[in-house]
Every structure is written in structure tokens, then in C-alpha cells.
Amino acid sequence: MNERNSIIGKIDWLTIFLYLALVIIGWFSIFSAKYDEMHPSIFDLSQVYGKQLIWIGASLLIGFIILLIDAKFFNAFSLWIYFFFLASLFVVLVYGKATKGATSWIDLGAGVKFQPSEFAKMGTALALAGYLGRLDVDLQKRKNQIVAALLVLAPMALVLLQNDTGSAIVFVSFIFVLYREGFPGTGLVMVGGVAAILLFVLTLVWNQTVMYIILGSLLVLTLTYYLITKKKGIVKMLAVFAVMFAFVFSVDYAFNKVLQEHQRNRILVLLGQLDDPQGVGYNVHQSKIAIGSGGFTGKGFLQGTQTKYDFVPEQHTDFIFCTVGEEGGFLGTAIVVLLYISLLIRIIILAERQRSTFSRVYGYSIAGILFVHVAINIGMAIGLVPVIGIPLPFLSYGGSSMLAFTMMLAIFVKQDANRLNIL
């Protein structure tokens, strides 16, 4: 009893609040997306919204149990958990080949299916945290760098072999934690990568001139800052801006002169700049209509017309954000985006206050995973990112992802609650 009381006092209630807010928004969105007048109760277990309630209940229960387990358990067993999910990825691969083509599911019978790739991310986060937390591991050493990279690349490769590109891309998120822990070169890759993607996409979505204006204004601001504070490194900064201008210029040039028309069209379709009604462009177009028609305040709960007509496929799983956008309007989407950003920032802040490397690395890992999921999923719904089928954490319908994300977060909350016990 004493132990539990102390837990309640120490856990980070802000994280729990953000988590619950997202879960509840998700549940109501699924209800609205799949609303059926023949089954008007949100508790109807024959409908997906009723089933989601079961998953939420199961997740809360498991999350609660995790909070009761000794915090040292996860560090001690991190490698075992990792290898367990690695093995289950193998099973899926073999089993998947035995059935047909690529599948990322294991059928547990009685209609329950289990997607190991959702849990493998958590396993990888634990293993990486366990490994980097060892006193003899230093990321400046080549040997340790290789092991750390292998811990991430092994499950990523297995997921890729399942043809589940979306889940494989999520493993890229470990670059954040590796950067934080000082893995050489990751900072450049990360910043360069993010900047390049941003500049490329924004140049195509807005256009070259707008980008020149934005970069120009930024340059002026930066120069002013440097001139006023008289800081050093102004030359370096100018070089960075030169590279950015050159990149924006070459994006336009490469896009219009080097690429062929069908390649250009494909990229524009993926960016939602061009409509391809027969293929992926149709989903994006419908998704944008649904979100765009929501206006500032939205059409109101259960009042959406676009998402209910089955215009947007996967509307309760990968495209759940459409329902938020149509019925909640900009208010709704802004709240959801802010909830996610708050949660991510909160996790980083909590991670930084940890005494143990294990807890910090784990915190950064799951922040990265959540970030990539959110960025890709919402970006896809609003036509900024190609269509990649991965769930929106805590909102999308699905037992495996709900359980996996909850467990992931609960383990971190437990580590955080226990931080003062570590010397």
C-alpha cells in the first residue's frame, strides 16, 4: 500500500493528462467516423468504437500494472524483451510467407491478431537504453557505435522484409536519441535531412519566390542578430544560408529540368499538389476536402458528411485525423497538434531530468517514435507527406498500436517516478 501511494505522488500527472486527452479524442473520433444509426451507442461492442473501448480498457489496465512493477525490471530485462520481439518479427516473416505475400500480423486465434512491429519499436527503445546505460559503453568508440546501430537496424530490416515500409521508416526516429547521446555525425544528418526535406517540400508547395522571400527575411534577421550581439561565426552562418539558397534554387531546377514529367507528377501527387483521382491522390484529396471543409469551428460532433460517406478509406485507422478536422475544425486540429507537441516536449523535459542514462535514452527514444508517427500521419492527411500507412498514436483504431503506445509511455512514466531512487 505504501509503495502504491508513493507512486501516485511521484508520477507525472501532466503526461497522464495529455495521454488521456488524446485517447478520449480518439475514441470519440472513431465513434463519429464509423457512426451507424442502427448502433447508436458508443458502448456497442459489435462496432469498432465499442471494440476500441475494450482496447483502451486493456491498455489502461496494463499501463497500471507497469506502474506497479519494479522500475529496475525494464532495465534488467531490456535485452530479453528486445529479443522476444525480434523473434516474433521472425515468426511473422516465416508465417507471412506461408500464407500470402507480406503480412505483419500474427493470428492468435479467436479473432485476435497481434502486430509485433508495433511492439518492436518499444523493445528497441529498451534495448538501446539498456545498452547505452552501461557504464562501459561510450558512443565515441567505434565498437559501441556499431552495436548501437545494429540494435536499431536489425528490427528495421525485419520490418522492411515484411514489406511494411511505413513501420520501418519509424525506426529512423532513433536518430534523435543517438544525436542526443553524442553519436558522431547524427546531428548533421538530422539537421541536414530535416532541412533538405523541409526546403524541398516547401519549395514545391509554396514556390521558389516565396521561399526566397522567407529565406531572405531569415537572413536579414540573423544578420541583425549577429551584428547587434557581435557574436562570432557570422561567416559560417552566411555559408549555411548560401547552401540553403542554392538548394532551393536547385530544387526548382532539378524538378523542372532533370526529372521527367511522370516523375514530376508522381511527386506532385504525393504532395497533394496534383490530383490523381484513381490512385493515392484520391485519398489525399478526399482527406483534404474533409479537413478543409471543417472550417474554424468544425461541423460539430457526428455532423461530418465527408468522412461518413466512406470517401476516405481507412478513416478510422490511418485517416482518423480527417474526422477531427471535419467535425472539430481548426480548433480541433490545433488542440490535437498542441496536445502532441506538449506531450513530446514534456517527455524531453522529463528525460533530461533523469539521473540514469537508461531512463533518458528511453525517453528520447519514445519521443522520437511518437514524433515520427504523428508527423507522418498528420502530414499525410493534410497533403504534406506521401501516403504512408502508420497509425496516429492514441487516436487511430487498433488494439496493437493502442497497447504498444500505452505500454511504451507507461514504462517511461514509471522510470520517471522512480528517478529519485537512483543514486
Place this chain on the structure above:
Amino acid sequence: MRTSNNSLSNRKLLVMGIFIAVGVIYLIRLFSLQVLDKHYKQLADNNALRFVTQYPARGKVYDRNGNLLVFNEAVYDLMVIPKQAMKKDTLNPFDTVVFCHLLEIDKASFIERMNKAKKESYLKPSPFMTQVSKENYAHIAEVLYRFPGFYFQTRTVRHYPNAIAAHTLGDIGEISAKELEKDKEEENYYRQGDYIGKSGIEKSYEKELRGVKGLKVMMVDVHNREMGSFMDGELDKEPVAGKDIYLGLDSELQAYGEKLMVGKIGSIVAVEPSTGQILAFVTSPTYDPNLLVGRERGQHYKELQADPMKPLINRAISGTYPPGSTFKTVVGLIAMQSGSITPATCFHCSGTGSLPIKCTHSHGSSPDFANAIMNSCNPYFYESFKATINNPKFGGIKEGYQYWKEMTYKMGLGRKFDTDIPYERKGNIPDREYYDKMYNGQWNSVTIRSLGIGQGEVLVTPLQLCNIAALIANEGYYYPPHLIKCFGDSTAIPEVMTTKVDPGIDPKYVRTMKNGLRTVFSGPAGTARRYELKDIPQCGKTGTAQNPHGNYHSNFIAFAPVDNPKIALAVIIENGGYGATWAAPIASLMIEKYIRGYTVREDLEKRMMEGRISYKNER
């Protein structure tokens, strides 16, 4: 460690910076998408989309000479989107009374139809009333704007200008729950309310005839008015019209056959021996195919189903009859081919005193093969049958029977042809196991003697019997009988129908048989000699089959002319008595009509057409 960790700690700023930057970009994007850009609002706000299925024109059906047998007529389906129809609108309340009056239905029916649509889908259109006539359509469409959620969808129904060959052409009807279920697993093409071929060639060529559905995406405003096509029709899909089909049927011959069969129960099947194409496919009684079209289809179907004469049965393929003496052709051919008899073989006949089977015809006492066929001598063919299955080369009577049964199978008996005629029946040629079980393994040629003269367990369909005639006409081979001649776009018809089947009977024996069948018309004692035509040399064989339903069935198989036959046919008149009384003259008239194009035997034709056979028992 500690210092380096501190410097690394600053790295949180970049990570958080990226998180926030992406969040801000997304918020800007969302603001522009949802608040600044009115384009999406226009697309979605007050406009609902309506997915209107574009039904392709179903393929037309012609006879072998290009005469139209089936074409399409436009009808209108009243569709409903329950959600839009149920929407509470205080300004324009939905007036159910007026609506019901307009459609000439009562309130209970309205509720029932609405519930059915709701059950199908609350949000997607379902048929509310199908096949509204042109007149009612114009009337209703004028005021339909007052009833949101309802709209018309055009579709076509089948029409049959000649009202012949109902069973052959078949019909289409709303897809059943069972068919829908099956389609979901296979093609997933049909939706509730779609039409599908139910019988005849409408069923066997459903995929070719139906074409491919198209789709039109329309924007509809709150007043249920179509506001034009969505995304400039980019999502629309043009329907692909169904293929036309040319049948081997000769519509004049078919109509003539149906007239000859009025007042009789039975069937006429005629094929072109050189192709296997069916020239006439008559079953009697029949019905007007136009009855099974439109909104009264269900009612008419029930009435036809209740008719004691069972007009819905296609007796040409579903009627299984004892072939009687027409079967002697089969028995004779197998006996010769197996070397059990030769054309010169004579068997003794003591007329009505013969054992174990008496003879019903008076003729010379020891006929050879030609005489036996002409006179339809029962003992001769019983002896031939016995000689075949007792033939020592098979090493036993059961093995002999096995051979005999296999030969009948190769000749197309006791099996389906599986070409393009749905609901074929197999008829019956028993297995040796059947007799083993029935007689405890103790049986011999005497036990099963009836088979030798086409009685007992043996049952054939008129189609199978006609194929025997074609086999003899072709001197040893046949093409599986089928209905189609070609597709309108001249794509190939299935190979099974153009593949020659050779049961392995030496043509010289078949020629002997052919000569024998010629004497049935031309010989002094031929059983059909009264129907001989000077200018068209016909061949045939009568059958007078005992059956459990009363008087003998009158059977006949025939083909003509004797060289390069153009037509082969089988006629069965239930309870018509002797083969020569009804079946032979009807067959002969059919031959004359087809080859000459007209008939000269007016008295005979009149007698056949006006003749009625009284049927006391229900079929």
C-alpha cells in the same frame, strides 16, 4: 563524463526545436486549409456526392440469321438515400401521404421498402422501387424535387419481340442474397438490386452479356438537385456495353416447332450436325418470355410455378425419358463396334412369342441387321445387347457391361455436355455397381434385358437423344450440342463447343446404321414410311416407350438429307402413343420446314398442330 553530458544536454534544444517547428508548420498548413481556403468548403459544405451507377446496355441476342430475339427497353429505378430522406426539415416536411399516392403504394409498403433500404445502407443509395414504367416515371419525376433523398436511375429491361424460346433465352432478375454472397468471394461486382441472368443463355453468358458497370459522381445540393459532375467527371467511369450474341437457333424453325407442340407435353431438339449448334430447342408447354420481365415478374413467376403442366421446366434438358426403340441405334452400333455382331448377323424372332422379350412388329422370322432396324425387331436388339456384354473378349459379363456403359458415355449418354445450357440433367445409364447392389451381385444379360430395347433403368434427355441422331448423321462423331453461334464482336466461343468428339465407332458401322435408318422412311415395312418425302431423303428411328405415367411416349430421332445432313433431331411426345403417330410426323415436318423453308403437307401439318393429347395426371 559529467561535463560532456552537460554540453550534450544542450542538444535537447535542437530536438525540441524540430518538434516545435514541425508542429508550427502543420498548424499553419491546417489554418490555411481549414480557415483561409474556401475551396474545400465549397466542395464539401453543402454538397453531398451521389454515386450514380451507370448500367451498361446488356448485349442483344440474335438468331443464326441475324433476327433479333432479345433487346433492351429503358425502365427507371427509384433510388433512395435513407439518411437524406429521413432528415427532419421543418420547412418542407416529407409528405408521406402524397408520396405514397404518387407511387400507388400504401403506407405499410412504404415503411417496408424504407426499412429494407435502411438495412442495406443508411448512407448509400438503395433501390426503393425498381422498374417504374416510362409513363409513371415522367409523372413522378416532375414532383420528385419535393422529396429529398429520392432520385431516379435509368436501367434497361429485356424485351422479346417474337415471344419464342423462353427457356433457351432465359431471364434476368434481381440478384439473390445467395448469389450476392457467392459473388462477394469471387468477383465482388454486383450490388443489391442489380440484375443477373437467372436461366438460359442469360445465365450461361451473364459475364459477356452484362458488360461492365460505369460510375458517375454527381454533386447534389440540399434541395436534391444535381449540381453537375464532381471534379469535372474525373472520377467517372464509362460503362462498357455487353457483347451481342448470335445463337445457332433458327427463329422460324423454333416458332414452327412451338406451334407443332401446342397441346402436347414433350420436346423437340434439333441441331446442325456439322457444328453442334442447336437449331430448335422446343419444350412444351412453354410461356411468353415477356411475362418474366418488369415489375410483374414475381407474380407471373408464381403463377407459372403453380401451373400443373409445369411450363417452367425445360424438358429438352430436364426431362429424362426412356428412349424406347430409338435406343436400338446405340445398342446396334456398340454391338457392331465390339465385334459381337456383323451387319449380316441374323437372330431368330418368333414375333409375339419371342423370349425373353416379345416382338411388337410382324416381319420375317430371322432378320439381318438392316431388316431388324427397319422393323424395329425387339429380339434382334436384345440378342445384340446380350452378345455384346457376353462377348468372351471382355472376360465376363460385368466387364462386358462395363465396356457397354463406357461406350454409351462416349456417345454422350448418362452425362452432361456442360457447354452453355444451364440445369442440364444427366439421364441414367446405371453403373455395374448399381446392379450388383440391386441383385446382390447375381445378374446377367437376361436380368437387364430391357436395356437392349431402351427400357428399364435407361433414361435420356431429348438433347442427348438428338445428339445420337447427329452422331449417326456425321457417320461417327459429334460436336457437343450448344446454343451459341458466335459473339457479336467475333471473339472465340469456348473451345469445348468446337472440339470434335469421336466415341470410337468405325464409320463403316455407322454407315450401315445410316442405311438402316434410311429404310425406316424408304423401306416397304419402315415404321415411318408414311412420312417419306421424295425430294428430301430422311433417316429416322421410331420409339414407343413404356413409362409409368400412362400411355406410351411417342419418340423419334431423325436427320436429313441422308448425305451431308443439315439437321438432326429428336422428338418426344409424352403419352403420345406409337412413335409413328406423333413424333415421326412432327420430326418430318420440322425437317421439311428447315430444309425447304416451307411445307407442302398441309393436311399433316394441320393435324399435328391442332392435335391435342389429354393429360389426366399432373406432371
